[in-house]
Amino acid sequence: MLEQLFSFVCGQNPSHTWAPGGELLPCCERCTGLYAGAAIALLLQFVLRMRPTARFLQLHGLLLMMMIPLGFHWVAHGALVRTGSGLFFGFGVVSLLWLLPGGHLPARIIHTVAEAVRLSRPSFGETRQRAGKRLPAFGGLTRSATTARSTGHSGCEISGPAVRPQTRPQQLLYAAGLAASFVVVPALAMWGGRIAALALTMAVLVGLIGLGVLVVANVGVGMAWFISRRTRSALHPAR
Amino acid sequence: MNLNRTRDAVLTLIGAAALLAYVLACTSFSPDDRKVLFPAFEAATGAVAVAVYDRDNGSTTKLMALPSDGNLFRAVWSDDGRRVIVLSGMKQLRLTVLPFKTTEPVRLLELPSDAEGFPNLIMSPAIVGSRLLLCVKTKLTSIDMETGAVKTNDVGSELLLLGHPRGVFYLRPVDPKTDGKEDEYEIGRVDASNLTCVPPFRVPSPASSNKFEPFFAVSPDTRRVALLANHDGQQSFYIFEDQKLARTIPAALPTDSLLVMHPRFSLDGRTLYATFIRKASNPAKEETAHQAGILEVPLDGAPSRQVPLFTVSDNSNLEAANGFQLDVSHDGKTLAVCSTFLKEALKPEDLALYFVDLTRADRKVTKIPIAAPPKPTAASVPAK
Known part of the structure; x- marks a missing residue:
């Protein structure tokens, strides 16, 4: 079943697939790196809530771009580099796809839906006055829709929970996680037995599901933004 | 804030596009089954050659002629389809790695x-x-x-x-x-x-091994194993599911005089294909005539089906029949078999590469003729 699932996203070239303990993994060496890396990156993002600073994004952009010379086979490489490049790519992709849904996805969605409902009501004046009191009740929102509008922001652009400042230990932990995964994943694939095969299979499955959820969440954020804009422009054509 | 949001949206799009490009590039590797390896003959010397048939343009390319002592050989694609691996030899086993889609040199190893x-x-x-x-x-x-x-x-x-x-x-x-x-x-x-x-x-x-090996096959999902073995003169498929005997399906009754070999599972693991050789139904003209073809055995208990391919006119060479193999295409829609191993027992027109279309109810067979080796002349027969 897993093999069939991964056949949609991986060529499953058997000559480029790890087989720890004689068990062929469900995806190729590079995809093993990508999905295992994505699983670890997601875990780190959930736990550490990394702030997307310019340096953080530049570094992850570099990790992402490493796939260009390796993926196009401009540089000769073997199984280890294939897995390593997949890992880096996984970290890069997760860091970019995490930006919009981020750590406050539920608050954004709840707020957007709430505002769409509010704006669709017929008595605009009263609702506008009450909205500012109501919306904070959804929890964690730092600014009400009314305030946002007065400052030039539309409701769905409201910020999420206050972003915690990134501490040095968090950054070090994230870097350590990245470095450790770069060592552990290829080591398990190369020297591991059947338990390692099971662990890697679970990791790539979690990574695949995680990336899928991230893509869907991004689409959700985009759709919520689009619906909100459409609703507002329909109700306030002059604005 | 607006700038950050625009930046995030652009970066998210880049991330999604990179992921999509990666997935598309990775899934583009797939065996396309357009090239088929088969044994052929050198026109000049009659030596066995490794040939590739291109199903797109119907052309045949001979890759390698084997040395005179190399009449035992196996050729197979590498996993990525970029090399052809040829094992040959009689006393000394040779391994030849022929590049197919690469510019790397030919590698020759003595084992x-x-x-x-x-x-x-x-x-x-x-x-x-x-x-x-x-x-x-x-x-x-x-x-x-x-x-x-x-x-x-x-x-x-x-x-x-x-x-x-x-x-x-x-x-x-x-x-x-x-x-x-x-x-x-x-x-x-x-x-x-x-x-x-x-x-x-x-x-x-269940097997009492005779001159033919007990063959076995493993389903694509590895849950099923089929053992083809001979017990008291009756060949049967013993189907194991999750390591337990699930059912036994007779491949042939002793009265059928059917010899079944080289089973392979279908892509869904629900059917077994195997090659067979049996006595021809009308042996009046040729007493020793045999029919060769494909046996299709559904594992759900439905009756087996035989797809006859060619006639073997002489049974003296049936020892060579264990090289009569089949292969299933990666999409599970086509079977390929070759009659080269039975060359001396065949009519020249039956020497061919056969494709069986599994998508059609009538199992349409396409025959690609293989040029027969030149008959030995008096001059070419070494003096005793």
Whole structure:
């Protein structure tokens, strides 16, 4: 079943697939790196809530771009580099796809839906006055829709929970996680037995599901933004 | 804030596009089944040659002619379809790695086989990445086709190896002197990294092995194993599911005079295909005539189906029939078989590469003729 699932996203070239303990993994060496890396990156993002600073994004952009010379086979490489490049790519992709849904996805969605409902009501004046009191009740929102509008922001652009400042230990932990995964994943694939095969299979499955959820969440954020804009422009054509 | 949001949206789009491009690029690798390896003959000398048939334009390219002592050979694609691996030889086993879609040089390796014996080549060689696995007597041998490095491990008894997309499987009779019962077989996987046999399961052997090996096949999802064995003159498929005997399907009754070989599972694991040779239904004209073809055995109990392909006019050469193999295309829609191994028992027009279309109810057969080797002249026959 897993093999069939991964056949949609991986060529499953058997000559480029790890087989720890004689068990062929469900995806190729590079995809093993990508999905295992994505699983670890997601875990780190959930736990550490990394702030997307310019340096953080530049570094992850570099990790992402490493796939260009390796993926196009401009540089000769073997199984280890294939897995390593997949890992880096996984970290890069997760860091970019995490930006919009981020750590406050539920608050954004709840707020957007709430505002769409509010704006669709017929008595605009009263609702506008009450909205500012109501919306904070959804929890964690730092600014009400009314305030946002007065400052030039539309409701769905409201910020999420206050972003915690990134501490040095968090950054070090994230870097350590990245470095450790770069060592552990290829080591398990190369020297591991059947338990390692099971662990890697679970990791790539979690990574695949995680990336899928991230893509869907991004689409959700985009759709919520689009619906909100459409609703507002329909109700306030002059604005 | 707006700037940050725009930046995030753009970066998210870049991330999503990169992921999409990666997935599209990775899934673009797929065996396309457009090129088929088969044994042919050199027009000038009649020597056996390794040839490739291109199904797109119907052309045949001969890749390599084998030396005169190389009349025993197996040719197989590497996993990535970029090389053709040819095993040949009679006393000394040679391994030739022919580049197909690459510019790398041809690699020729002499394998240490003469002192130890000769590997069982009745089934196609098992390949894991860049390594070829063979079992020579009790020694499981791995040959790195890039470096030529050879690794061996004594596994106690001779293994019959089966290459499979999910690894290499083996079959061997259990030694009753150790801890096994008589007439038991052991089926398991080969750990290619350290050349050991990993958790096997034992099957009560219904087989009394005759001159033909007990063949076995593993389904694509590895849940099912089929053992084709002969018991009291009756060949049957013993189907094991999750390591337990699930059903027994007679391949042929003794009265059928049907010889079944080389089973393969369909893509969904619900049907077995095998090659067969049986006495022709109308042997009046040729007393020793035999019919060769494909046997299709549904595992749900539905009746088997025979797809006849060609007639074998002389049974003196049926020993060579164990080379009469079939292969299933990666999309599971086509079967390919070749009659070259029975060349001396065939009419020239039956010497061909056959494709059986499994998508059609009438199992349409396409025949690609193979040029017969020139008949030996008096001058070419060596004086005794």
